[in-house]
Amino acid sequence: MSTEDISKKKSTPTFFKEHQKALYKALEDKNTSIEFREKDPLGTDMVLNLGPQHPATHGVLRLALQIDGETIEKAKLDIGYLHRGVEKVAENKTFQEFMPYTDRMDYLSPYSNNVAFCRAVEKIANVEVPERANYIRMIGCELARISSHLLWLGTMVQDAGAVSYFLWTFREREKLYDIFDQIGGHRFTISHARIGGVANDLTDSAMAMIKEFVNTFPDELDAWHKTLDRNRIFFDRNEGVGVLKTENALEKGATGPTLRGSGYAYDVRKFKPYSKYDEVEFQVPTRLEGDNLARYYVRMEEMQESIRIIRQCLDKLPKGPVRTDNAKQAYPSKDEVYYSMEGMIHDFMMTDTGICPPEGSESFHSIEAPKGELGFFIQSDGTGHPWRLAIKSPSFANLQVLEKILDGEMIADSVLIIGGVDPVMGDSDK
Amino acid sequence: MALDLSEPLQKVIDGLAEDFSDALIDVYQSSGDTFVRIKPEANVEVCRYLKEEHHFIYLTDVIGADRFTSEERFEVIYNLVSLRDRERLFVKAWLEEESPEIASITEVWESANWFERQTYDMFGINFTNHPDLRRMYMPEDFEYYPLRKEFPLLGIPGSIELPSSTPDSEHEI
Numbered sequence: 374m375s376t377e378d379i380s381k382k383k384s385t386p387t388f389f390k391e392h393q394k395a396l397y398k399a400l401e402d403k404n405t406s407i408e409f410r411e412k413d414p415l416g417t418d419m420v421l422n423l424g425p426q427h428p429a430t431h432g433v434l435r436l437a438l439q440i441d442g443e444t445i446e447k448a449k450l451d452i453g454y455l456h457r458g459v460e461k462v463a464e465n466k467t468f469q470e471f472m473p474y475t476d477r478m479d480y481l482s483p484y485s486n487n488v489a490f491c492r493a494v495e496k497i498a499n500v501e502v503p504e505r506a507n508y509i510r511m512i513g514c515e516l517a518r519i520s521s522h523l524l525w526l527g528t529m530v531q532d533a534g535a536v537s538y539f540l541w542t543f544r545e546r547e548k549l550y551d552i553f554d555q556i557g558g559h560r561f562t563i564s565h566a567r568i569g570g571v572a573n574d575l576t577d578s579a580m581a582m583i584k585e586f587v588n589t590f591p592d593e594l595d596a597w598h599k600t601l602d603r604n605r606i607f608f609d610r611n612e613g614v615g616v617l618k619t620e621n622a623l624e625k626g627a628t629g630p631t632l633r634g635s636g637y638a639y640d641v642r643k644f645k646p647y648s649k650y651d652e653v654e655f656q657v658p659t660r661l662e663g664d665n666l667a668r669y670y671v672r673m674e675e676m677q678e679s680i681r682i683i684r685q686c687l688d689k690l691p692k693g694p695v696r697t698d699n700a701k702q703a704y705p706s707k708d709e710v711y712y713s714m715e716g717m718i719h720d721f722m723m724t725d726t727g728i729c730p731p732e733g734s735e736s737f738h739s740i741e742a743p744k745g746e747l748g749f750f751i752q753s754d755g756t757g758h759p760w761r762l763a764i765k766s767p768s769f770a771n772l773q774v775l776e777k778i779l780d781g782e783m784i785a786d787s788v789l790i791i792g793g794v795d796p797v798m799g800d801s802d803k
Numbered sequence: 804m805a806l807d808l809s810e811p812l813q814k815v816i817d818g819l820a821e822d823f824s825d826a827l828i829d830v831y832q833s834s835g836d837t838f839v840r841i842k843p844e845a846n847v848e849v850c851r852y853l854k855e856e857h858h859f860i861y862l863t864d865v866i867g868a869d870r871f872t873s874e875e876r877f878e879v880i881y882n883l884v885s886l887r888d889r890e891r892l893f894v895k896a897w898l899e900e901e902s903p904e905i906a907s908i909t910e911v912w913e914s915a916n917w918f919e920r921q922t923y924d925m926f927g928i929n930f931t932n933h934p935d936l937r938r939m940y941m942p943e944d945f946e947y948y949p950l951r952k953e954f955p956l957l958g959i960p961g962s963i964e965l966p967s968s969t970p971d972s973e974h975e976i
Contacts, residue, residue, distance in 0.1 A: 388964065388966070389944050389964060391942070391943040391944040392938075392942035392944055395937050395943040399935050403935075452940065453940030453941060453942075458949060461949055461954075461956060496834055496835070499834075623860055623886075624860075625913055625914055626862060626912070626914025626918075628863075637886070644889055645889065734834055735834070736833060736835065736836050737836055737893070739863075746863065748863070748864070748882075750864070750866050750880070750882070752868060761868045761869065763867075763868070765863055769917065769921075772917075773914060773916065802940060
């Protein structure tokens with residue numbers, strides 16, 4: 374094959390031609406107003422495609438990088454490789470039927486997604502949630518936060534060169550999966566929350582495991598702090614890398630730890646407390662630097678705060694039902710379904726029609742998921758299916774930031790910056 | 804219906820009613836959220852006013868919706884947050900069914916870029932003056948707008964180019 378053929382091949386992509394052309398055009402057009410560079414005589418400038426199939430891109434993220442030597446001149450992101458159209462699916466499902474789909478969005482913290490969705494439906498349909506269920510949800514959400522941050526820690530430090538971290542954090546995640554197995558019967562996609570409460574109460578063994586985890590985990594966290602906080606290699610790789618300045622953070626739409634690492638203490642748990650977050654004490658860790666190291670500190674401290682919240686929840690956990698006792702709003706308990714006619718009818722009605730919010734109502738509810746603000750916007754036409762369900766996903770917002778902060782960085786750091794922003798493609802691609 | 808507005812939001816609504824009396828169509832509440840419907844032509848000015856005068860400095864999302872069978876079929880909803888007043892406000896505009904078009908608000912909030920691209924991808928709403936209006940999730944070669952109500956749940960056969968089942972024979976090296 375002659376060089377001519379190769380260059381011809383390079384310029385004409387074989388798949389989704391229009392799409393590739395538009396992407397490269399957009400990359401070429403980005404920041405053109407500030408570009409004064411002459412044509413490089415050595416030909417070191419090129420377009421590098423990173424992903425979508427690359428272990429460091431945390432899924433199927435694709436980056437088209439215009440590079441000059443080892444520096445990224447400008448970057449464009451191409452997402453949608455995991456687009457499953459869950460918003461369209463939601464329009465054809467009852468509310469409760471859609472809940473398991475939320476597990477598969479941010480698959481690193483399924484519990485938070487369940488709770489976010491159920492709370493949104495409860496808000497639009499005016500469902501009261503029993504107090505005990507609220508506390509159980511909070512425990513689950515914070516465990517999910519720790520689980521998500523642990524994966525981030527393992528992969529991000531691995532991206533920085535320390536492979537053993539991945540094994541240590543996964544040992545702890547394994548314990549969390551066991552806990553979730555005890556709570557809801559599933560290790561990964563838990564689907565434990567129900568509209569109007571949760572599926573079942575915490576068993577004694579689940580409680581014991583959570584207590585055990587809460588007691589042992591802070592020591593692990595301390596040990597990790599000891600190995601990383603004074604680690605020269607880790608510092609040199611992360612300090613001043615991928616800087617998102619405070620004045621730009623809100624403008625660019627960052628959310629979650631990425632925003633808090635840049636100085637804004639925007640946390641929905643404090644901003645508009647949901648569940649019982651107004652009754653527990655915790656701090657919102659923030660940093661001003663906005664670099665990868667700041668995001669590291671924010672997430673590490675968040676895990677500490679999560680442990681604090683879980684401890685308070687365990688102390689305060691009231692007795693009582695875990696699901697609202699209104700057959701028009703929530704599933705009846707299985708005892709009722711199996712032993713009474715009404716229970717069975719109600720169970721059937723909930724499965725067939727489901728909960729019907731008032732016609733023409735619309736509402737938005739968001740929670741602080743591990744990645745940032747996760748919100749569900751629902752418009753109802755009075756039937757059991759949402760007329761429109763829009764998802765505000767945190768990873769999507771943060772990836773937009775990533776596109777901006779990659780410019781001017783080194784290729785070797787790009788992997789680390791992706792790790793620091795911590796996107797989950799299932800979340801951003803919907 | 805009487806509105807039950809918090810103090811900062813009341814100020815916002817009063818301000819809008821005073822400065823944008825032509826553009827303001829409706830103010831209502833649903834499930835505790837406040838919605839303001841404006842004329843689509845005024846969206847940039849209203850958004851800039853809300854950002855600069857009322858401190859709605861954070862744009863969380865741009866949502867598209869299909870009000871199928873209604874006269875003005877498409878809907879664009881801006882989800883705005885004021886960190887100072889801890890308030891959330893929704894600004895929406897209804898668009899015509901034939902070639903829906905609205906000005907982009909990327910000049911007010913940079914983050915609107917991807918949110919608008921997503922809405923364009925899913926509903927085919929055209930954002931004028933957008934710096935980089937490409938599809939977000941679907942490939943550029945795709946011709947339909949999946950979240951419109953007429954788009955079938957199972958998709959349209961043949962609308963997306965799929966890899967050949969024998970990829971080796973397709974192009975030899």
